[in-house]
Amino acid sequence: MNADRAFKDAIYEQIARVSRAVAHPRRLELLDLLCQGPATVESLTQKSGMPLRSTSQHLQQLKDAHLVQVEPRGAARIYRLTDAATCDLFRQLRGLAERYYADMQAITEAFLREHDALETVDTTALQARIDHENVVLLDVRPVEEYAAGHWPGAVSLPFDALTNRLAELPRDRTVVAYCRGPYCVLALHAVEILKEHGFRVVRLADGVPDWRAQGLPVAEGGNST
Amino acid sequence: MNADRAFKDAIYEQIARVSRAVAHPRRLELLDLLCQGPATVESLTQKSGMPLRSTSQHLQQLKDAHLVQVEPRGAARIYRLTDAATCDLFRQLRGLAERYYADMQAITEAFLREHDALETVDTTALQARIDHENVVLLDVRPVEEYAAGHWPGAVSLPFDALTNRLAELPRDRTVVAYCRGPYCVLALHAVEILKEHGFRVVRLADGVPDWRAQGLPVAEGGNST
DNA sequence: CCATTATTCTACGGAATTATGGAATATCAA
DNA sequence: TTGATATTCCATAATTCCGTAGAATAATGG
Incomplete structure (x- = not known):
């Protein structure tokens, strides 16, 4: 039935909102940093070394996916993980990479x-x-x-x-x-x-x-x- | 230091291999089906309703990310999840979508x-x-x-x-x-x-x-x- | 109100992903 | 060996995503 297909498409699209949000190395790095605690765009920029505008844009995407939340503090904005589940997701992805990719261990060990x-x-x-x-x-x-x-x-x-x-x-x-x-x-x-x-x-x-x-x-x- | 940057880039790139693999609704659907047990390309094609070549290509990507493994059986190939952790990843993504997106509940309830x-x-x-x-x-x-x-x-x-x-x-x-x-x-x-x-x-x-x-x-x- | 600081918005070229269909490969049965 | 079956490879066009930088916004301190 066609309605079934539309329903499934809608559901998998929703799930993909989460996975697309984490499907970029820079956003993973931002999540990793945010697992340590709330931070401003500037401090994340400095810690990650990426251009300020990129930091902001990627945070925007994480926010659109509801993985992070924003709260103003003066002219700055504090970004924080929505909840611990977001951090768990990052940790699980990291764990799978460790588990599945010999490269991951090789890179680490070499370094x-x-x-x-x-x-x-x-x-x-x-x-x-x-x-x-x-x-x-x-x-x-x-x-x-x-x-x-x-x-x-x-x-x-x-x-x-x-x-x-x-x-x-x-x-x-x-x-x-x-x-x-x-x-x-x-x-x-x-x-x-x-x-x-x-x-x-x-x-x-x-x-x-x-x-x-x-x-x-x-x-x-x-x-x- | 520059070597630090290269190291971090390499690490986050490895983690992103996992998240990119799941960053598409069709691949999520395939994972969902594979959580039920091993299956051939044809059976997955039939169950998902997507074109055969698409099924194959997406399975290819899941295989490249080591999320699934292939094993020939006659002319056909059996795809199966690498291990339970892959299924856990799918379930966690699904759980986050349920938790974060009101749309997810709305779609389901309407249906x-x-x-x-x-x-x-x-x-x-x-x-x-x-x-x-x-x-x-x-x-x-x-x-x-x-x-x-x-x-x-x-x-x-x-x-x-x-x-x-x-x-x-x-x-x-x-x-x-x-x-x-x-x-x-x-x-x-x-x-x-x-x-x-x-x-x-x-x-x-x-x-x-x-x-x-x-x-x-x-x-x-x-x-x- | 103006300058400053912190961040986001907008737009665009380039890169990466995706869908699609024809051709190729590999296995099996006869 | 031939044909049938199951799947992958390859090429192309369409689409989406990304990095970048100029302009805009919003809050703060004088």
Whole structure:
């Protein structure tokens, strides 16, 4: 029947609204950043390195698909994920790419090798380590992302300020640095820098969205410990 | 740093391979059908009503993205989902569309109203009903989909054969008809037909992929009870 | 009210995707 | 080997999507 076809077309078209919205690398990057917390167009532009107008246009598309919401703050506008399900979608897509594409692992491994950073901890290894050893957890993301959610007890020391504030870090404890997630390079570079300065330091690959998804506690607010 | 940018671009490009593959209504329809079990190009063509070459091309793209796998059987080729995660992706996209778009609900409700089929049961309601009442569960999908997975104890009576085999159904018990899922029209039409012939009948909206995702038991093989 | 800041709107050329149909390939049955 | 069946390959035109930049809008501070 023809009405059946029209119905199915309409339904799959609606589902495709979601998938089309995430079918572009830049929009995936924006979602990834928004998983860390709300942000303005400008800050997303700066974090992603894409042209301002592109950021705005892609955010527009995410908004049209209802994946993100806008709210004005003065002349600026704060974009935020509609809800945690949006972040889950991003994480699932990322997981499938990891699972299905050997390229994904190859790219990552090559990059980590270049930076002598193959040694990473995951969340379960970290928790074991916290119990046995007196490590200090270091959050190297920008302060507003730390405020939006961080590992309880982690110290905030944004990457940009790292070299100026090395004195704040203990030399007698192992430092565990994390940033936005497994493909964020901030913690990677932080580890490089800290190693050069003689700190004992490892990278934690997971990030806040992963802990939230696992039901682990996430602290909010505050600027540092 | 430039190497960082190249790394991020490569990573997001890999993730986008997944999302681009599902960013088209026809491919979503194919995935939806493949969630019911393996199928040939021809059977998918017939079930979806799209041109044969289109079916093949879209399956090609799903294969390139590793979402589906092919295996020859004689001159034909059997396509199947790579694993359950692919089906989960489809279900999540569908769930987000339901959650975010009022259109999705409006379209569905209008269609159900047209067919006087607003009365549906969900899985939990069904289980309660099975305990209290002696209902008969009717699977109206094609036999090969029934064989690939069905509600334990459900009777297979494909929609195409329904009018010829009405005698097989009991008139003293309520019939609960299901098909591929909430947006499949087979059970809907089956309910219409059965009502016309004086059966007591309701539609079950969920389908096998939903039960699998909920961890409910799913029986395989066999052609009927 | 004017300048500034932050962002969106609009338009357009170019790139990527899609639909379509003819030709080609591969398997099977006789 | 031939014909039938099932599917893919290829080429082309139509469509959609993307990046870019100038103009427009909207809020804020003087």
